[in-house]
Amino acid sequence: MxxxxxxxxxxxxxxxxxxxxxxxxxxxxxxxxxxxxxxxxxxxxxxxxxxxxxxxxxxxxxxxxxxxxxxxxxxxxxxxxxxxxxxxxxxxxxxxxxIGVVFQAYNLFPHLTVLDNITLAPRRVHRKARRDAEAEARELLERFGLADKAAEYPDRLSGGQQQRAAIVRALATEPxxxxxxxxxxxxxxxxxxxxxxxxxxxxxxxxxxxxxxxxxxxxxxxxxxxxxxxxxxxxxxxxxxxxxxxxxxxxxxxxxxxxxxx
The missing domain is CATH 3.40.50.300 (P-loop containing nucleotide triphosphate hydrolases)
Structure with missing residues (x-):
C-alpha cells in the first residue's frame, strides 16, 4: 500500500x-x-x-x-x-x-517461579482462583514443552525457554x-x-x-x-x-x- x-x-x-x-x-x-x-x-x-x-x-x-x-x-x-x-x-x-504482549526482552519476574510468573495476571487482574489459574498454566506449559520447568526460576532457563515462558504468560490471560x-x-x-x-x-x-x-x-x-x-x-x-x-x-x-x- x-x-x-x-x-x-x-x-x-x-x-x-x-x-x-x-x-x-x-x-x-x-x-x-x-x-x-x-x-x-x-x-x-x-x-x-x-x-x-x-x-x-x-x-x-x-x-x-x-x-x-x-x-x-x-x-x-x-x-x-x-x-x-x-x-x-x-x-x-x-x-x-x-491483549497479550510479548517483548524481545522476556520481562519475567526473576524472583518468581515460572508457574508464579504465568499465574500472576490471571490471579491478580482476572481474579481467578489460584487452583484454576495453576491448572490452566500447567496445561499451557505442557503444551509448549515446559511442563518440567514450572518450579524453576527464570535464570535457570535458556533464552528460548524464557521466551516460550513469556509467550505462555501472555496466553494465560486468554487474549x-x-x-x-x-x-x-x-x-x-x-x-x-x-x-x-x-x-x-x-x-x-x-x-x-x-x-x-x-x-x-x-x-x-x-x-x-x-x-x-x-x-x-x-x-x-x-x-x-x-x-x-x-x-x-x-x-x-x-x-x-x-x-x-x-
Whole structure:
C-alpha cells in the first residue's frame, strides 16, 4: 500500500474485512518534533497473522506499543472489536486485559517461579482462583514443552525457554489479540527456530497475531498479511505471497533485496 496523502480520506488497506477484529485509521505518533508513525491504516481479521517488517527504527515496535496503549497517540483511531482503544475516556487497564504482549526482552519476574510468573495476571487482574489459574498454566506449559520447568526460576532457563515462558504468560490471560515484538531478536540463532515453532503452533490454533519481526522466512510462510514500514509510513501492505514475490513499491523491493541478500 502506498503512502496516503495527508489531505485524503484513509482507504481500507488491502485484505481488509468488513468487520476486522483490529482496525487502525490515520494513526500518528510523534516524539517532540519527530513523527515516528504517520497516517497508519491497518485492518487485522480474527485468526489472522500479520507480520510487520522493515528496518530497525521504521516504527514497528512503536505501532505495537500504541495498540497496547503503552504509548499515547497524537491522531487517529484504534478499535479492538467495537471498543475504541484510542478513546481518552477508556479504562486502559480494562482494555489491556483483552491483549497479550510479548517483548524481545522476556520481562519475567526473576524472583518468581515460572508457574508464579504465568499465574500472576490471571490471579491478580482476572481474579481467578489460584487452583484454576495453576491448572490452566500447567496445561499451557505442557503444551509448549515446559511442563518440567514450572518450579524453576527464570535464570535457570535458556533464552528460548524464557521466551516460550513469556509467550505462555501472555496466553494465560486468554487474549483476543496477541502482539509479538521482535521476540527472537535477543536469542542465539539456534534458539530462534524453537520460538518460531511456538508461534506457528499459535497460528494453527487460530490466534490473532500482530508480529514485528526480522525473520523474513517466517513472515513469508506463516503470515496472512505482511505490512512493510519505512520511516513510520506503511509503504506496502498485502499478502505474504504478493509482498515477497511481486512487491509493487520500490522501497519494498530495496528492503527485501538488502535483507534477503544478507
Amino acid at each position: 502506498s503512502e496516503t496523502t495527508v489531505d485524503s480520506a484513509p482507504l481500507p488497506p488491502p485484505g481488509a474485512t468488513s468487520d476486522p477484529l483490529l482496525r487502525i485509521r490515520g494513526l500518528r505518533k510523534r516524539y517532540g518534533s519527530k513523527t515516528v508513525l504517520n497516517r497508519i491504516d491497518l485492518d487485522v481479521a480474527a485468526h489472522q497473522v500479520v507480520c510487520l517488517i522493515g528496518a530497525s527504527g521504521s516504527g514497528k515496535s512503536t505501532l505495537l506499543r500504541c495498540i497496547d496503549l503503552l504509548e499515547e497517540i497524537d491522531d487517529g483511531t484504534i478499535h479492538l472489536g467495537e471498543v475504541e482503544l484510542s478513546d481518552p475516556a477508556l479504562d486502559a487497564d480494562a482494555a489491556r486485559r483483552r 483476543e489479540l496477541l502482539l509479538l515484538d521482535e521476540i527472537t531478536s535477543a536469542l542465539d540463532p539456534e534458539l530462534v527456530g524453537e520460538v518460531l515453532e511456538v508461534v506457528g503452533e499459535l497460528k494453527r490454533r487460530g490466534f490473532t497475531i500482530v508480529m514485528a519481526t526480522h525473520e523474513m522466512g517466517f513472515a513469508r510462510h506463516a503470515a496472512d498479511q505482511v505490512c512493510f514500514l519505512e520511516d513510520g509510513v506503511v509503504r506496502e501492505h498485502g499478502t505474504a505471497e504478493q509482498i515477497f514475490t511481486d512487491p509493487r513499491e520500490p522501497a519494498t523491493r530495496r528492503f527485501l533485496a538488502r535483507v534477503l541478500d544478507h
